[in-house]
Amino acid sequence: MSSTPEQAGRTATAEVAAEHPGVVELFALLAYGEVAAFYRLTDEARMAPNLAGRINMASMAAAEINHYEILRDALEKRGVDVVPAMTKFASALENYHRLTTPSTWLEALVKTYIGDALAADFYLEIADALPDEAADVVRAVLSETGHSQFVVAEVKAAVTASDRQRHRLALWSRRLLGEAITQAQFVLADRDDLVDLVLSGGGGLTQLTDFFERLQTTHSTRIRELGLA
Amino acid sequence: MSSTPEQAGRTATAEVAAEHPGVVELFALLAYGEVAAFYRLTDEARMAPNLAGRINMASMAAAEINHYEILRDALEKRGVDVVPAMTKFASALENYHRLTTPSTWLEALVKTYIGDALAADFYLEIADALPDEAADVVRAVLSETGHSQFVVAEVKAAVTASDRQRHRLALWSRRLLGEAITQAQFVLADRDDLVDLVLSGGGGLTQLTDFFERLQTTHSTRIRELGLA
Numbered sequence: 198m199s200s201t202p203e204q205a206g207r208t209a210t211a212e213v214a215a216e217h218p219g220v221v222e223l224f225a226l227l228a229y230g231e232v233a234a235f236y237r238l239t240d241e242a243r244m245a246p247n248l249a250g251r252i253n254m255a256s257m258a259a260a261e262i263n264h265y266e267i268l269r270d271a272l273e274k275r276g277v278d279v280v281p282a283m284t285k286f287a288s289a290l291e292n293y294h295r296l297t298t299p300s301t302w303l304e305a306l307v308k309t310y311i312g313d314a315l316a317a318d319f320y321l322e323i324a325d326a327l328p329d330e331a332a333d334v335v336r337a338v339l340s341e342t343g344h345s346q347f348v349v350a351e352v353k354a355a356v357t358a359s360d361r362q363r364h365r366l367a368l369w370s371r372r373l374l375g376e377a378i379t380q381a382q383f384v385l386a387d388r389d390d391l392v393d394l395v396l397s398g399g400g401g402l403t404q405l406t407d408f409f410e411r412l413q414t415t416h417s418t419r420i421r422e423l424g425l426a
Numbered sequence: 427m428s429s430t431p432e433q434a435g436r437t438a439t440a441e442v443a444a445e446h447p448g449v450v451e452l453f454a455l456l457a458y459g460e461v462a463a464f465y466r467l468t469d470e471a472r473m474a475p476n477l478a479g480r481i482n483m484a485s486m487a488a489a490e491i492n493h494y495e496i497l498r499d500a501l502e503k504r505g506v507d508v509v510p511a512m513t514k515f516a517s518a519l520e521n522y523h524r525l526t527t528p529s530t531w532l533e534a535l536v537k538t539y540i541g542d543a544l545a546a547d548f549y550l551e552i553a554d555a556l557p558d559e560a561a562d563v564v565r566a567v568l569s570e571t572g573h574s575q576f577v578v579a580e581v582k583a584a585v586t587a588s589d590r591q592r593h594r595l596a597l598w599s600r601r602l603l604g605e606a607i608t609q610a611q612f613v614l615a616d617r618d619d620l621v622d623l624v625l626s627g628g629g630g631l632t633q634l635t636d637f638f639e640r641l642q643t644t645h646s647t648r649i650r651e652l653g654l655a
Contacts, residue, residue, distance in 0.1 A: 232477075232480070232481055232484060235468075235484050235488075236468070236471075236480070236484070239464075239465070239468040239487075242465075247509075248461075248509050248512065248513060248516075249509045251461070251465070252461055252494070252509070255461060255464050255465070255487075255491050255494075256491055256495070258468075258484075258487075258488070258491075259464075259487070259488035259490075259491035259492065261488075262484050262485055262487075262488035263488065265481070265484075266485070280476075280477050280478045280481070283477065284477060287477075
């Protein structure tokens with residue numbers, strides 16, 4: 198079959214995209230994110246009022262490591278030395294966590310839920326923008342999320358019992374989103390390959406501002422799920 | 427087929443054994459052990475000199491939670507309220523960890539390796555003494571162990587470079603075994619159902635003293651593997 202010049206151009210772009218240097222940057226960023234989340238969850242579990250809470254946090258944290266291992270394998274397959282590649286993203290992720298250190302168990306629960314949901318949104322959006330093989334990796338990680346359902350009942354009960362708690366936690370969840378977007382923008386400002394990758398895909402991330410707006414919308418859904426609206 | 431009175435007696439014993447109250451006690455003990463190990467590994471990972479070390483510890487810790495989940499499912503299947511059942515074993519396991527808090531990263535590595543190996547030995551021995559279905563659960567957990575191989579190269583390099591380190595870590599590993607046996611004996615002294623279970627099996631645990639001696643022997647093998655002998 199012959200192809201038009203435009204089609205030939207597209208195929209060539211898709212082939213470049215499969216080895217796009219932004220793919221490695223993205224996987225390394227996500228990998229660091231999973232490890233950072235692991236250690237934050239285990240830290241924040243110290244605030245749990247009981248063993249059941251600590252076990253739930255441990256299960257969440259273990260799921261982050263399963264995600265990390267998928268990303269690590271994908272990076273190793275690409276011949277990347279994983280740990281140094283990840284280290285470049287340490288400051289943005291550590292800053293996010295440092296700026297959103299919970300001061301109560303309920304704040305820790307809300308952070309867990311919102312963080313898990315934001316990560317899932319981001320993975321879902323970005324998968325559409327990636328070359329096929331890279332998209333498969335991201336979807337494999339995504340299929341592993343959703344371990345934070347245990348949060349809903351506990352937060353709902355607390356905010357139903359107290360308006361003051363509801364207002365506090367609603368503000369807290371807004372702050373979590375704000376810091377996440379701020380740090381995401383710092384990362385993008387610093388990483389041309391990553392920006393090029395997310396903008397060059399035909400799919401979801403063609404307009405970054407649209408993307409951040411969609412995050413805001415799904416965030417509002419989560420706020421309602423937790424009874425914070 | 428007719429059976430002799432002895433055979434009939436054996437079958438009856440085996441049927442009692444399948445619902446032996448010691449099985450629930452054993453699973454609850456192991457479940458608490460896995461969760462306690464998770465939180466200790468993540469604590470001790472703070473001593474890691476680098477990100478690679480923290481990631482290895484996180485992977486080990488995540489494996490403990492996978493073990494825990496197998497045991498939790500087995501307990502739930504038996505209609506047991508998991509968290510209260512586990513709590514009974516908190517003091518013995520927390521005492522073990524409190525009395526063996528590492529003061530250096532190398533001590534943490536040795537503890538991880540020896541602890542993982544002791545758990546594997548114990549799971550292997552006890553599986554032979556259990557009714558079939560319970561043995562399957564224990565073997566499923568066991569097949570999940572062996573995540574601590576990363577320790578060997580790092581400890582070997584350190585003790586090859588320093589005789590002082592070798593002597594220190596050899597003493598440390600002896601202390602780990604001693605405390606593990608002490609706490610195991612406290613648990614058994616307190617839990618008649620558990621003792622009855624491990625003694626009533628036809629397999630490995632018919633003589634507790636033999637069992638503790640075998641632990642000592644396999645422990646010596648590990649000491650050599652780490653270059654501490």
